[in-house]
Amino acid sequence: MSLTYWCERAWLPEGVAGDVLVEIDGARITRVEQGPPGDAERLPGLTVPGLANAHSHAFHRALRGLTQEGKGDFWTWRERMYEVAARLDPGSYQRLATAVYAEMALAGVTCVGEFHYLHHDRDGRPYPGDDNAMGHALVRAARAAGLRIALLDTCYVSGGIGAPLAGPQLRFSDGDAERWAVRAERLQAAYDGQADVEIGAAIHSVRAVPPEQMQVVADFSHRHAAPLHMHVSEQRAENAACVERYAATPVQVLHERGALGPRSTAVHATHLTDVDIELLAQSGTYICMCPTTERDLADGIGPARTAADRGARITLGSDSHAVIDLFEEARAVELNERLASERRGHWRAADLLRAATAEGHTSLGFPDAGLLVPGAWADLVTLRLDSVRTAGAPDLEAVVYAATAADVHSVVSGGRRVVADGRHVLGDVGRLLAEAIAAVTGAPETVAETVTGTARGERR
Structure with missing residues (x-):
């Protein structure tokens, strides 16, 4: 069915323009041109392409606001995360993920990269009759919420560098990379030819996948021309343990095992050496920055500007969902640079918005999204320019430096x-x-009633 939207203002590849007509047919844009609204549906404010949340752990959303008291770091937070992971099953995970993805849609996200490692039952055994039950639950959740999904099925073999799996980690693992690949192949076959789902691969980290098994995961990515994502250098302790064991940084280990390349994404990349940055940039590997999670977990500030100057492509993710707001992630990249350097003006607003749109979609296996052009996915996100946050500010600067998810209408x-x-x-x-x-x-139902009584599904 053909529909036409009239955008009061729209961010096109050549810049912001007014009176933009966007015609769509089914899931695709068929025409973009300037003209009067006529009988088109009007979208007041600024319309941008759909946002791509390039790194998500849907179940982490259950921890928001529950881990802030007391001292600690990533490792103490991780213990609370394991507690939530231990309670989920396909039904409860689908309900939680549906709500989380709906929250993303309210924030303007139209595609999510789900870094999925919660594979099996609580005792580590596959669910009877379907060893991809949890993955299918996530796909159903994304479709219910109206998002495309890159399901980044994650290989998770060890409980730390040289350490066995323990406790909740057992349900993350298939035993080894070869058995992971067998299950991942079944998952890939289940969605072959379905345009709204991309089955990708992930190496959880150098902590969770020994180097000699990484090539199996990389081979899956090459075989299916699929995205390959990996957690990289999120904490200094991770780097130190990797260097002690392998005499190399995590990036160097991944490079030696063929895991870097133009379909790959290094997530976090917070503590990189100059050599690491060069390897990522020269291999064409994306870097996914997750600033709100890094500050929530006190992990540090990644070298996004330096990496981009070397040629690396930057994307954005909300990771643990301390906040689901890609506009906040985008401006945090610039604002963090200001705090670290005591200087302003590291990024143009358009470059940060591109990281949240076209670059993010491409890194997830959807290169035909993130732009308002004929042939692209029909993703239109419209923000108010008359809210208390955006009134009186220029278009792109208002979106990147002042707007929040609450301005998406x-x-x-x-x-x-x-x-x-x-x-x-x-x-x-x-x-x-x-x-x-x-x-x-x-949590008691009275808490849920208090929350919904004030929120009622809105972010305002």
């Missing part, structure tokens, strides 16, 4: 209108979140 994802007037088609997302989180954290 309309989202068309793959031609489907999933957000209108700031509300998701699934209804009260606040209630969906509260109920799903209470089911896996044991």
